[in-house]
Amino acid sequence: MLKFLVFNLVLMGFVSNWSLIQVGLSMMCFMGLLMMNHDFCSFCLGYMMSVDYLSYILIVLSVWIVMLMVFSSTVVKKMGNFCVGFLSVNLILLMVLVLTFSSVNYLMFYISFESSLVPMLVLILGWGYQPERIQAGIYMLFYTLFASLPLLVSLLSLYKSEGSLNMGLLLSGVIGYQGTSLLWYFCSVLAFMVKLPLFMFHLWLPKAHVEAPVAGSMVLAGVLLKLGGYGLIRILGVFSEVNKMFCWVWVSLGILGGVIVSLMCLRQVDMKSLIAYSSVAHMGLVLSGLVVMGGWGLNGAVVVMVGHGLCSSGLFCLANMVYERLGSRSLMISKGLLNVMPNMGLWWFLLVAGNMAAPPTLNLMGEISLIISVVSWSKLIMFSVGMLSFFSACYTLYMYSLSQHGLFLNALFSCCSGKVVEYFVLLMHSVPLNIMIVKGSLILCDL
Amino acid sequence: MYGPVRHLRQCLLLHKSWKINLWNSIQAGCGWRKSLQYTSRCFSDGNECPESCDVLVVGGGAIGSSIAYHLKERARGDLSVVVIERDTTYKQASTVLSLGNIRQQFSVAENIQLSMNSMKFLKEVHQRLAVEGFDPPDLQFTPRGYLFLALEDYVEQMRENFRLQMELGAEVEWLWPRELELKFPWLQVGNVAAAVLGTNNEGWFDPWSLLTLLRRKAVSLGAVYVSGAVTGLHHQVLTPADHLHNPHTTLTTAIVRLQSGEMKEVRFSTVVVAAGAWSGALGRLAGVGNGPGTLSTPIPVEPRKRYVYCVHAPDGPWDDCPIFNDYTGVHFRPERSSNKLYLCGMSPPECAEPPADDLEVDHQFFYTNIWPVLAQRVPAFENLKVHSAYAGYYDYNTFDQNLIIGFHPVFTNMCIATGLSGHGIQQSIAVGCAAMECILDGRPHSINLERFSFDRILANKPLKEKMVM
Numbered sequence: 077m078l079k080f081l082v083f084n085l086v087l088m089g090f091v092s093n094w095s096l097i098q099v100g101l102s103m104m105c106f107m108g109l110l111m112m113n114h115d116f117c118s119f120c121l122g123y124m125m126s127v128d129y130l131s132y133i134l135i136v137l138s139v140w141i142v143m144l145m146v147f148s149s150t151v152v153k154k155m156g157n158f159c160v161g162f163l164s165v166n167l168i169l170l171m172v173l174v175l176t177f178s179s180v181n182y183l184m185f186y187i188s189f190e191s192s193l194v195p196m197l198v199l200i201l202g203w204g205y206q207p208e209r210i211q212a213g214i215y216m217l218f219y220t221l222f223a224s225l226p227l228l229v230s231l232l233s234l235y236k237s238e239g240s241l242n243m244g245l246l247l248s249g250v251i252g253y254q255g256t257s258l259l260w261y262f263c264s265v266l267a268f269m270v271k272l273p274l275f276m277f278h279l280w281l282p283k284a285h286v287e288a289p290v291a292g293s294m295v296l297a298g299v300l301l302k303l304g305g306y307g308l309i310r311i312l313g314v315f316s317e318v319n320k321m322f323c324w325v326w327v328s329l330g331i332l333g334g335v336i337v338s339l340m341c342l343r344q345v346d347m348k349s350l351i352a353y354s355s356v357a358h359m360g361l362v363l364s365g366l367v368v369m370g371g372w373g374l375n376g377a378v379v380v381m382v383g384h385g386l387c388s389s390g391l392f393c394l395a396n397m398v399y400e401r402l403g404s405r406s407l408m409i410s411k412g413l414l415n416v417m418p419n420m421g422l423w424w425f426l427l428v429a430g431n432m433a434a435p436p437t438l439n440l441m442g443e444i445s446l447i448i449s450v451v452s453w454s455k456l457i458m459f460s461v462g463m464l465s466f467f468s469a470c471y472t473l474y475m476y477s478l479s480q481h482g483l484f485l486n487a488l489f490s491c492c493s494g495k496v497v498e499y500f501v502l503l504m505h506s507v508p509l510n511i512m513i514v515k516g517s518l519i520l521c522d523l
Numbered sequence: 524m525y526g527p528v529r530h531l532r533q534c535l536l537l538h539k540s541w542k543i544n545l546w547n548s549i550q551a552g553c554g555w556r557k558s559l560q561y562t563s564r565c566f567s568d569g570n571e572c573p574e575s576c577d578v579l580v581v582g583g584g585a586i587g588s589s590i591a592y593h594l595k596e597r598a599r600g601d602l603s604v605v606v607i608e609r610d611t612t613y614k615q616a617s618t619v620l621s622l623g624n625i626r627q628q629f630s631v632a633e634n635i636q637l638s639m640n641s642m643k644f645l646k647e648v649h650q651r652l653a654v655e656g657f658d659p660p661d662l663q664f665t666p667r668g669y670l671f672l673a674l675e676d677y678v679e680q681m682r683e684n685f686r687l688q689m690e691l692g693a694e695v696e697w698l699w700p701r702e703l704e705l706k707f708p709w710l711q712v713g714n715v716a717a718a719v720l721g722t723n724n725e726g727w728f729d730p731w732s733l734l735t736l737l738r739r740k741a742v743s744l745g746a747v748y749v750s751g752a753v754t755g756l757h758h759q760v761l762t763p764a765d766h767l768h769n770p771h772t773t774l775t776t777a778i779v780r781l782q783s784g785e786m787k788e789v790r791f792s793t794v795v796v797a798a799g800a801w802s803g804a805l806g807r808l809a810g811v812g813n814g815p816g817t818l819s820t821p822i823p824v825e826p827r828k829r830y831v832y833c834v835h836a837p838d839g840p841w842d843d844c845p846i847f848n849d850y851t852g853v854h855f856r857p858e859r860s861s862n863k864l865y866l867c868g869m870s871p872p873e874c875a876e877p878p879a880d881d882l883e884v885d886h887q888f889f890y891t892n893i894w895p896v897l898a899q900r901v902p903a904f905e906n907l908k909v910h911s912a913y914a915g916y917y918d919y920n921t922f923d924q925n926l927i928i929g930f931h932p933v934f935t936n937m938c939i940a941t942g943l944s945g946h947g948i949q950q951s952i953a954v955g956c957a958a959m960e961c962i963l964d965g966r967p968h969s970i971n972l973e974r975f976s977f978d979r980i981l982a983n984k985p986l987k988e989k990m991v992m
Contacts, residue, residue, distance in 0.1 A: 205574075205575065206574065206575060207573075207574060345601035345602075401761060401773075402773075402792055402936075403575075403577075403773070403775060403790060403791060403792035403793075403936070404577045404791075404792030404793075406577050406601060406602055406603075406792075407601075408577075408598055408601050408602050408963055409577055409578075409602065409792050409793065409962070409963070410792075412965070483964070483965035483966075484965065492761035492762065492771060
């Protein structure tokens with residue numbers, strides 16, 4: 077992993093030069109993609125660090141999203157709004173994320189997992205637009221911290237009982253499904269449930285997403301939510317017996333919560349809020365696929381995580397482009413965008429198609445796998461999953477139609493239909509989303 | 524339960540009794556979300572200025588408050604509306620100094636419709652503008668008709684106006700001189716050739732009440748009123764990626780000087796110019812009137828001083844006395860809440876406009892211009908005495924003395940709603956509705972106000988009222 081970490085550290089030295097950081101991050105992406113071979117079960121071994129197919133995919137996703145974050149934050153550069161600080165925070169966040177995904181020791185994973193909150197908080201408080209961001213930052217910080225302290229206790233007890241916290245060495249796991257094991261299980265998974273977020277613990281997400289600047293929203297939706305999914309994949313193996321008894325809790329909350337949140341999406345007027353709630357619905361489905369402990373579920377979860385990361389991040393970029401031009405994210409005022417920015421209509425549609433899992437996007441492959449895995453666990457859940465998919469298409473089309481179609485405010489003019497850098501960012505979001513389905517083995521795991 | 528806790532904390536911070544506030548919080552927590560918003564809004568003192576909003580309404584008079592009310596009524600919590608008013612006492616605002624008359628007799632169809640829609644709203648005001656916890660709305664509306672007189676030469680024009688008014692549903696009555704004499708024996712008919720009297724939906728109301736009601740309702744629905752003056756409007760230029768299209772300019776921020784002297788920046792998506800008589804000056808801050816090309820045409824609204832004289836005439840007509848308008852421009856009406864007091868005034872000719880620097884009253888104007896006409900028309904007014912007088916500003920549209928509504932062609936997020944030149948208070952409700960439709964639907968659709976857009980000023984197509992002011 078030194079190739080990523082040292083590159084990152086060196087880039088931090090050149091933080092005063094915005095273009096150099098942009099180029100450097102693009103080179104890091106290229107380098108990462110070049111070595112995405114999935115040749116070995118476990119590679120890039122180091123002290124407390126090792127990478128397998130899942131970690132590597134998520135590392136590449138992190139670098140990709142952080143690169144696109146820097147490209148889409150041109151307003152920070154133009155306003156001269158503490159550019160050096162901004163780039164430093166982004167690079168620190170990237171380093172922490174790479175450490176998280178490549179750690180093979182649970183405690184190091186936990187420390188990096190918690191550390192990612194600090195640059196995120198700085199990003200929201202420092203570069204957000206509205207005074208409500210203070211409350212949003214507090215919500216995000218305390219929800220995550222409160223839920224992850226039990227995880228720390230559980231990891232320490234795991235160390236005491238097993239003697240090691242290495243992910244590869246805990247294959248026997250926690251035996252028994254009553255009493256202590258139960259408490260142990262809930263303490264461990266709660267942190268990831270809040271991070272994902274699961275329906276009843278999701279209150280921090282709409283706030284944080286809406287109040288964060290575009291870079292913050294992109295990395296939150298693109299990568300930080302996947303930390304929860306990744307953590308679940310790593311920790312569920314240890315608690316497989318207890319999990320089999322209680323996965324019905326998570327599946328119900330995930331799927332039904334997803335349906336409820338999809339209905340709430342239809343009532344949102346703030347574009348970013350709509351996209352934030354849709355993240356909750358998607359992650360609910362991911363969670364359900366994961367906890368039923370099937371091969372299809374695991375693959376589907378990973379594919380949806382990557383696809384959703386690209387898609388939501390792209391939609392946040394688009395919402396920010398509208399906000400930069402029109403000064404308002406409210407769907408009551410920013411309507412008829414096809415009149416104002418017709419070229420952006422293409423990107424809106426491609427990313428919106430991704431959000432509702434329309435073919436040929438990556439989300440389709442993932443959702444199909446997830447639906448198969450969840451339905452194989454219980455046939456009754458077909459109804460809820462059907463409703464989830466249906467409403468996901470509903471609110472996505474609602475958002476597209478309400479923002480794009482209709483009469484624009486006034487006379488016919490075309491307002492800066494898109495700068496090259498914006499096209500680049502959106503292209504980098506849509507192309508992997510639409511093309512990767514052709515070579516699914518890039519993100520699928522052959523178990 | 525975060526909402527009630529915050530409410531309680533706000534109350535405690537303002538040193539109010541904690542027991543009452545605890546009870547309020549519990550009530551608010553169990554009750555309607557609306558009342559929680561309203562009670563917490565009541566504690567804002569106009570010195571908090573939000574950093575950003577969706578719609579910024581500059582001007583908190585009748586038009587500005589009406590726009591804020593309509594926007595909030597339709598959008599509720601989905602749109603953030605901030606109203607900037609520089610004088611919370613409204614000392615010089617046209618709204619409170621106006622007579623509060625409302626009529627349907629215009630010669631331009633859109634004006635008739637605007638007044639009729641406003642009247643419809645005023646009839647339902649006790650439902651529409653009711654806010655829980657306050658007294659029921661009461662505008663003290665007194666129904667009286669307007670009486671317009673015409674000389675021989677203008678009978679044809681009046682006939683046409685009358686026909687248009689009847690077509691649009693206004694309830695008006697044509698009076699020949701004979702009928703006029705019978706109806707109003709105190710009137711000296713003289714050489715009047717015809718007259719039109721309104722029989723319904725006309726009268727006067729208290730403009731201060733309307734303003735207070737609109738403002739209170741807008742605040743209860745979530746609009747934020749800021750006491751401050753706009754001192755600058757910044758814009759951003761968006762250059763399209765290809766060089767075939769022109770760079771496009773939008774207004775983005777307003778610099779506001781609060782009453783405490785502090786300067787604040789407010790970001791907005793849409794700005795509404797509802798500054799009444801000072802709309803022209805506000806436009807100049809944005810660059811409308813001192814720029815190249817289309818921007819060289821300013822918003823043609825400026826303050827014009829109009830006098831109102833309160834006279835006492837012991838033998839004057841009282842019951843059934845209409846709101847009287849002579850063809851010379853002199854008008855009077857009884858002041859209902861008093862005994863034999865009348866409010867009268869006159870629009871001076873263009874050449875004799877009084878200076879608009881202050882609101883000092885020229886008493887000579889009354890004796891020279893108004894009294895002779897009054898005494899001739901109504902012999903009982905010969906022995907009147909001037910009780911008091913005051914002056915107010917018209918938001919005078921120098922182009923054609925009618926409403927300008929719609930977005931500016933260059934600053935496409937600047938909505939203009941001003942220029943009503945004396946018939947503002949009566950059309951304020953409908954103009955607020957039209958501005959709301961402009962902002963949320965693209966154009967006013969309840970009434971087709973295309974002819975009143977800013978483009979007519981650029982194309983030099985004035986739309987003046989014929990005969991009536």
